[in-house]
Amino acid sequence: MLETDGPRRVTDAETIDLGEVGSHITPLGDDFLVQDRTRGRVRLLRVTRSGAVTEVLGGDVEVGGHDAAGDRIVAAAATPESYGELFLVDGGAAPRVLTAFGARAAAAGMVAPAETTVDARDGYPVHGWIAKPEGEGPFPVILQIHGGPYASYGVHLFDETQVLVNAGYAVVYCNPRGSAGYGREHGRSIRQAMGTVDFTDVLDFLDGAVASDAALDGGRVGVMGGSYGGYLTAWVIGHDHRFAGAIVERGFLDPTSFQGTSDIGSFFGDEYVGVASDAIARQSPMAVVDQVRTPTLVLHSELDFRCPLEQATRYYSALVRNGVDAELLIFPGENHELSRSGQPRHRVERFAAIIDWWERKLPVNTGS
Numbered sequence: 001m002l003e004t005d006g007p008r009r010v011t012d013a014e015t016i017d018l019g020e021v022g023s024h025i026t027p028l029g030d031d032f033l034v035q036d037r038t039r040g041r042v043r044l045l046r047v048t049r050s051g052a053v054t055e056v057l058g059g060d061v062e063v064g065g066h067d068a069a070g071d072r073i074v075a076a077a078a079t080p081e082s083y084g085e086l087f088l089v090d091g092g093a094a095p096r097v098l099t100a101f102g103a104r105a106a107a108a109g110m111v112a113p114a115e116t117t118v119d120a121r122d123g124y125p126v127h128g129w130i131a132k133p134e135g136e137g138p139f140p141v142i143l144q145i146h147g148g149p150y151a152s153y154g155v156h157l158f159d160e161t162q163v164l165v166n167a168g169y170a171v172v173y174c175n176p177r178g179s180a181g182y183g184r185e186h187g188r189s190i191r192q193a194m195g196t197v198d199f200t201d202v203l204d205f206l207d208g209a210v211a212s213d214a215a216l217d218g219g220r221v222g223v224m225g226g227s228y229g230g231y232l233t234a235w236v237i238g239h240d241h242r243f244a245g246a247i248v249e250r251g252f253l254d255p256t257s258f259q260g261t262s263d264i265g266s267f268f269g270d271e272y273v274g275v276a277s278d279a280i281a282r283q284s285p286m287a288v289v290d291q292v293r294t295p296t297l298v299l300h301s302e303l304d305f306r307c308p309l310e311q312a313t314r315y316y317s318a319l320v321r322n323g324v325d326a327e328l329l330i331f332p333g334e335n336h337e338l339s340r341s342g343q344p345r346h347r348v349e350r351f352a353a354i355i356d357w358w359e360r361k362l363p364v365n366t367g368s
Helices: 103-108 158-167 184-188 197-212 228-237 253-260 270-271 277-282 285-291 309-320 344-361
Strands: 026-030 029-036 041-047 054-057 064-071 072-079 082-090 115-119 126-131 139-145 170-174 216-226 245-249 296-301 324-333
Touching: 026 064, 026 197, 029 064, 041 072, 041 245, 072 115, 072 253, 082 103, 082 170, 115 197, 115 296, 126 197, 126 309, 139 158, 139 197, 139 228, 139 245, 158 170, 158 344, 197 216, 197 228, 216 228, 216 344, 228 245, 245 344, 253 277, 253 309, 270 277, 285 309, 309 324, 324 344
Parallel strands: 041 064, 139 170, 139 216, 216 245, 245 296, 296 324
Antiparallel strands: 026 029, 029 041, 041 054, 064 072, 072 082, 115 126, 126 170
């Protein structure tokens, strides 16, 4: 807060995360409304000038926007059953849902992921979810890795997971160190240390999830991710050869060329992998591409300026040169947001390509 004697911090950056969730400050009398990202949720908070915090809308929601008029507060929020609904908080009354946009999706039958926490090898708690088809299994397992890295998986209805589960796969996904919503130290822990605890966290979560549920077949596993998730997928298959297949999508794969080609190249690489050549090499998927043995689908968009197309073509070319079973799929006219806001036909074709890849490399029905 800016006051006559200078700025004063009102919230605690270690416990309240106001960044990168479309958050904005809305005055409400002498107080303020803000959105706080925490443990896979985004709650709406009312903060006083003294720093006292009251939760206005919480629980299993991810608030994406809000506004206020008088004592009335309206918020748009995703839930486990819906991609987004409008909520009304009128005075001191309990929040009320105004819409039913997700009714048709809910009626179609959506899988509710189970929330769980697994202790990493160093004892650090890794928080995430397990989603699986109905039945006893055992089901082949796909490890999903989110982008960012300062981002997070959450409780909202997620089409990626639902499509995979509908195709017969169990899906495990978590928020490893480096993710958002778990405090500043958690989020900053992989700066200039990418491919360290984030790498072990996702593998330890996979191992813990498989050990906890007999319906998950730990002998049949795949891995996939986009953007930073593409980075970590490439890093995983450069170090661990258990996977029947991998999908590396819109990945941050070559930090050296990224600096001069990406629209965030002037700062992202410097912050996350540093500037020294030896430090970059220690964290670069291209530096370990010769160790990859896993069949890999490299998926990218033609007009991706965040992770430029050359990241994908360089990585794919190296895989092919090394004799790895690899395929490259490029979507014309699309950018880094293909999976979220690309042309509908391309989004459908992308899902079809993903399922086709898994059916070939990690079939649900093995014939046994």
